[in-house]
Amino acid sequence: MPTRKPSRTDEIAPDAAPIDIASIGEDVPLLEGLRTTRAIRRLRPDPVPPALIRKVCEAGTFAPSGGNRQPWSFVAVTAPDRRAFVAERYRQAFASYIAPALAALQKPGFPPAKRRTVESAVYLAEHLHEVPVHLFVAGTLRRGEPQTQALFPAIQNILLACRAVGLGACLTTVHRRFGDELDAFLGLPRERPTCALLPIGWPRGRYGRPPRRPVGECLFWERYPEPDAD
Ligand SMILES: Cc1cc2nc3c(=O)[nH]c(=O)nc-3n(C[C@H](O)[C@H](O)[C@H](O)COP(=O)(O)O)c2cc1C
DSSP: OOOOOOOSSSOOOOOSSOOOTTTTTTTSOHHHHHHTOOOOOOBOOSOOOHHHHHHHHHHHTTSOOGGGOOOEEEEEEOOHHHHHHHHHHHHHHHHHHHHHHHHHHTSTTOOHHHHHHHHHHHHHHHHGGGSSEEEEEEEOEETTEEOGGGTHHHHHHHHHHHHHHTOEEOOBOGGGGGHHHHHHHTTOOTTSOEEEEEEEEOBSSOOOOOOOOOGGGTOOSSSOOOOOOO
16 A cells, blocks of 8 residues: 655655555654654645544653643544634634734834744634644643643643644634633533644645754753843
């Protein structure tokens, strides 16, 4: 059976060849995959096999959690009318979130890298209804509080697994402005709220290293340095 293996940096276009779910993504070196996992918001509308979504969610389940309580649940929304419902609320929430950045963007000297991030986030908000999988990550409350810290390792594992198998994805949270409504829409009980929405699809662009501060600016030994005296 022919298989389609994604290369590490090339665009991956869906084609007629069946995907070998067991082998896809298994050959990506861990650290190289990690360094080239970034927010991919420009996604094709082509469907993603449910077995591939299952595979990336399984990667999520290998995350650590306090007491190994594994509080996560994943809800994949794929029906077009349901995606439209989600996208409408995301768009509204995003519009108020992004307004200050859009105003700042008009000013001269706005950093080009930040401009690209804002533009790609706007693109996602405008096209979310077309993204084939809206993967919600929800988790149980602990002592009455959401334990989002117990969900983010699983979320990152899913993003890394998407990278490995050639899917594009992005961590988003602005849907929480409509959190109660969306949680009810997903059939989640109040004690299992969503924390994140990962739009997942085949990327239109390429993977690559995201811009990051050099580690030398972030790593210190023994003590964080004193501020320089004037
Ligand atoms: C807690 C958290 C919440 C985020 N929420 C959103 C969001 O609602 N919408 C969005 O487009 N991106 C969201 N992002 C993605 C960030 O914008 C992205 O990780 C950042 O710009 C770095 O992107 P890069 O890896 O492509 O450089 C979120 C990231 C984090 C960690």
